[in-house]
Amino acid sequence: MLNQIGNYSLYIALLSSILIIIQSPILLNRTNVNISGKIFSLISIQSLMIIISFIALIAAFITSDFSNETVYNNSHTTKPFFYKVSGTWGNHEGSLLLWLLVLTIFLFIFTITSKNLSSKYRILTLFFQEIIILGFLLFILFTSNPFTNLFPIPNEGTGLNPILQDPALAIHPPILYLGYVGTSIIFSSSLGALISGSVNKTWAKHIKNWVLISWIFLSIGILLGSIWAYYELGWGGFWFWDPVENVSLMPWFCLTALFHTILILEKREIFHSWAVILSITTFSLSMSGTFLVRSGILNSIHTFANDPSRGVFILCFLFILITLSIFIYFFYQNKIKNNSVKTYLVSKETAVLMNNLFMMFFLSVVLIGTVYPIFLEVVNNDKISVGPPFYHKLIVPFMIPFLFFMAIGPNLKWIKDKITKINSQQLLFFIISIIICYIFLKKIEVSYLLSLPLFIASFFLFLVTIKDFSIKKTNLSQKISHFGFSLFILSVLVNGVLAKEYSSNMKVGDERKFLNKIIKFESLKTNEGKNYQSLEANFKITDKNNSINLKPEIRVYDQPQTITSEADIESTLFSDNFLVFNILKNDGFYNVRYQIKPFMIWIWISVILISFGGILSIVKKND
Amino acid sequence: MIKNIKLIALVFLVILSFFTLLKGLNKTNNYSPDLNSSKIDFNFKAKFLYSNEETTLNELVDDKDFTIINIWASWCLPCRDEHPFLLNLNSSNKLNIIGINYKDNEINAKKFIKELGNPYSKIIVDPSGVNSIELGAYGVPETILINNKSRTILKKYIGPLDDQKFAELKMLIKNEN
Numbered sequence: 193m194l195n196q197i198g199n200y201s202l203y204i205a206l207l208s209s210i211l212i213i214i215q216s217p218i219l220l221n222r223t224n225v226n227i228s229g230k231i232f233s234l235i236s237i238q239s240l241m242i243i244i245s246f247i248a249l250i251a252a253f254i255t256s257d258f259s260n261e262t263v264y265n266n267s268h269t270t271k272p273f274f275y276k277v278s279g280t281w282g283n284h285e286g287s288l289l290l291w292l293l294v295l296t297i298f299l300f301i302f303t304i305t306s307k308n309l310s311s312k313y314r315i316l317t318l319f320f321q322e323i324i325i326l327g328f329l330l331f332i333l334f335t336s337n338p339f340t341n342l343f344p345i346p347n348e349g350t351g352l353n354p355i356l357q358d359p360a361l362a363i364h365p366p367i368l369y370l371g372y373v374g375t376s377i378i379f380s381s382s383l384g385a386l387i388s389g390s391v392n393k394t395w396a397k398h399i400k401n402w403v404l405i406s407w408i409f410l411s412i413g414i415l416l417g418s419i420w421a422y423y424e425l426g427w428g429g430f431w432f433w434d435p436v437e438n439v440s441l442m443p444w445f446c447l448t449a450l451f452h453t454i455l456i457l458e459k460r461e462i463f464h465s466w467a468v469i470l471s472i473t474t475f476s477l478s479m480s481g482t483f484l485v486r487s488g489i490l491n492s493i494h495t496f497a498n499d500p501s502r503g504v505f506i507l508c509f510l511f512i513l514i515t516l517s518i519f520i521y522f523f524y525q526n527k528i529k530n531n532s533v534k535t536y537l538v539s540k541e542t543a544v545l546m547n548n549l550f551m552m553f554f555l556s557v558v559l560i561g562t563v564y565p566i567f568l569e570v571v572n573n574d575k576i577s578v579g580p581p582f583y584h585k586l587i588v589p590f591m592i593p594f595l596f597f598m599a600i601g602p603n604l605k606w607i608k609d610k611i612t613k614i615n616s617q618q619l620l621f622f623i624i625s626i627i628i629c630y631i632f633l634k635k636i637e638v639s640y641l642l643s644l645p646l647f648i649a650s651f652f653l654f655l656v657t658i659k660d661f662s663i664k665k666t667n668l669s670q671k672i673s674h675f676g677f678s679l680f681i682l683s684v685l686v687n688g689v690l691a692k693e694y695s696s697n698m699k700v701g702d703e704r705k706f707l708n709k710i711i712k713f714e715s716l717k718t719n720e721g722k723n724y725q726s727l728e729a730n731f732k733i734t735d736k737n738n739s740i741n742l743k744p745e746i747r748v749y750d751q752p753q754t755i756t757s758e759a760d761i762e763s764t765l766f767s768d769n770f771l772v773f774n775i776l777k778n779d780g781f782y783n784v785r786y787q788i789k790p791f792m793i794w795i796w797i798s799v800i801l802i803s804f805g806g807i808l809s810i811v812k813k814n815d
Numbered sequence: 816m817i818k819n820i821k822l823i824a825l826v827f828l829v830i831l832s833f834f835t836l837l838k839g840l841n842k843t844n845n846y847s848p849d850l851n852s853s854k855i856d857f858n859f860k861a862k863f864l865y866s867n868e869e870t871t872l873n874e875l876v877d878d879k880d881f882t883i884i885n886i887w888a889s890w891c892l893p894c895r896d897e898h899p900f901l902l903n904l905n906s907s908n909k910l911n912i913i914g915i916n917y918k919d920n921e922i923n924a925k926k927f928i929k930e931l932g933n934p935y936s937k938i939i940v941d942p943s944g945v946n947s948i949e950l951g952a953y954g955v956p957e958t959i960l961i962n963n964k965s966r967t968i969l970k971k972y973i974g975p976l977d978d979q980k981f982a983e984l985k986m987l988i989k990n991e992n
Contacts, residue, residue, distance in 0.1 A: 504840060507837055522818065525818070571835070
């Protein structure tokens with residue numbers, strides 16, 4: 193039953209999509225363009241149908257309807273309710289349906305919120321967005337249909353991969369998708385604005401909200417994925433430069449650059465072409481992300497199924513969109529107004545341009561690091577792996593000037609400012625940073641050449657962003673985001689230099705000394721979870737003043753059979769104690785890894801602050 | 816003119832990356848074990864535990880009806896638990912049990928066999944663990960039941976054998992004729 197409902201609603205949505213695509217050019221040629229009528233109802237029907245099909249899939253998961261192949265492959269009757277629901281998008285088919293759902297809902301929201309803009313622009317945006325929707329609908333219906341029937345109906349499903357059974361991961365994909373899909377609206381609307389010749393202040397003002405929304409969701413999505421990796425994968429880090437992580441970071445860089453450019457476009461009517469190029473790039477990167485993750489071209493925990501026909505479809509679709517947008521850009525480029533506004537070297541415009549330059553640099557580093565191994569393997573059959581050292585070596589030196597510009601830039605005035613304004617206060621901050629960082633690094637005996645300037649730059653930025661809160665004029669959201677960013681960099685750096693790790697093989701009753709702490713393996717017991725059995729260890733970590741108990745687990749899930757290690761983490765304001773253990777060596781011995789991670793919680797808090805700045809900016813504007 | 820060159824260059828770049836990625840798609844980049852595959856690589860090469868000769872799985876799978884491949888290690892506790900089951904299975908004349916000693920120390924492995932008995936007709940070693948992963952192994956212990964005639968995997972057990980799995984294994988061997 194549910195399968196049929198889902199299937200038919202998808203076909204109706206497909207039909208509406210085709211109708212809209214046919215109708216739009218006809219409407220465009222009329223003198224009196226209006227979308228309130230037929231097209232609007234088609235969009236509403238489409239959104240409704242996709243919502244219905246998504247609900248049908250959720251219902252199939254909740255009721256464990258194993259006549260549905262997707263449910264059979266990814267669910268199990270004993271799974272907790274929460275994971276039955278999140279299982280809906282924890283697989284290839286369901287996650288694509290979610291993409292589509294967000295795509296149509298966003299389009300619907302766009303249509304009702306853009307009423308005061310030119311109809312030509314709206315219809316063109318609709319047209320491009322529908323092309324994307326059509327592509328996804330075809331992809332879902334013909335290569336990855338979530339409503340495939342199974343007959344005879346199996347009694348039991350095969351279960352959801354246990355490492356995906358985690359609250360952070362249950363909401364991580366939807367949030368990330370909201371970010372990805374938001375960029376599609378930016379893409380369509382920039383093409384629409386380009387063709388209708390309305391890349392201007394009004395467009396910038398309108399699209400700014402969408403840029404912000406995508407950016408916020410993307411930031412939070414990345415954060416959730418990172419938190420999950422931290423405590424579920426048990427490697428004790430939060431960012432591994434894994435290709436799949438990079439793929440979400442690239443659109444983030446692009447969106448950040450775009451947001452700053454849009455601000456200038458709104459205020460000063462310059463950088464029109466650049467804003468359009470960035471919009472197109474952002475979406476292309478989001479789509480490439482989907483391609484790289486879903487096609488199985490990358491080897492990663494995120495790849496669900498390796499069906500080559502799917503990869504080929506997304507690849508073709510992606511490149512059709514990219515080529516289409518390139519041609520549109522080149523043919524309509526001259527429609528963009530060429531304001532020859534005079535700009536000066538010392539101005540806010542330059543500062544934003546600097547931000548853009550650095551963002552593009554970071555983007556290229558990550559892009560090369562992610563894509564180059566794939567290309568090399570195809571061309572040369574060489575397998576190389578690009579790891580953290582590559583990124584660190586290329587990014588870290590450029591972080592230093594970037595952070596300085598970030599400290600100075602936001603306080604510059606529009607159009608023209610005087611260099612002499614770099615005042616005594618900032619100089620004072622700079623000297624304080626030098627002294628504090630020098631003492632700090634001396635004390636912990638880090639003698640890496642780049643560390644000192646890097647620490648100075650980030651501490652300087654930190655001080656400046658704190659001080660900025662005292663200035664009344666500038667907007668609060670920017671201050672919060674920039675402060676969040678400085679806090680982020682500082683926490684990452686401190687975490688990097690102060691993190692300590694200890695690893696040893698221990699059996700029950702063993703004691704190990706590490707720094708000034710004593711790690712004692714006190715006991716081991718077995719527990720029964722809802723769909724797993726677990727081995728819970730109890731470690732006592734004592735130092736001079738106090739002691740803490742850490743209880744990591746090894747879980748053996750039965751459906752499908754998998755063993756996972758659950759780290760136990762004790763978080764305090766200043767430091768995290770992270771402990772994970774694995775079955776390994778000879779009788780009764782376990783491999784124990786204990787890590788002290790300073791300022792871990794501040795990394796999470798700072799990213800939340802960065803995103804909060806964005807949220808505040810949207811809320812404030814609507815007042 | 817310059818505009819055209821830019822356009823052509825860009826489109827060329829796009830097409831180039833398209834075909835590179837397309838080609839990349841056909842390469843398998845996945846090293847994780849394929850759980851659902853019913854095929855097994857019979858050209859799997861390894862050395863024996865008790866001699867230095869090299870052999871392939873092909874040579875080891877003989878004329879009996881079934882082969883059980885058991886991946887084990889002396890350091891693996893559950894392997895000890897499942898050992899009696901393997902010893903029990905060894906009495907069946909329909910099948911041969913081949914042991915793959917996974918990431919182990921030779922002395923410890925031999926001690927383990929001496930202590931608990933040898934259910935295996937042959938034991939091969941995989942000190943690096945790479946070969947076993949290519950075979951589709953997920954971890955130790957793991958037991959793979961192979962039909963010698965069709966040369967396919969009938970059943971794969973991840974984790975130690977227990978009463979239930981043992982009964983199922985016996986049923987499979989009994990019924991598959």
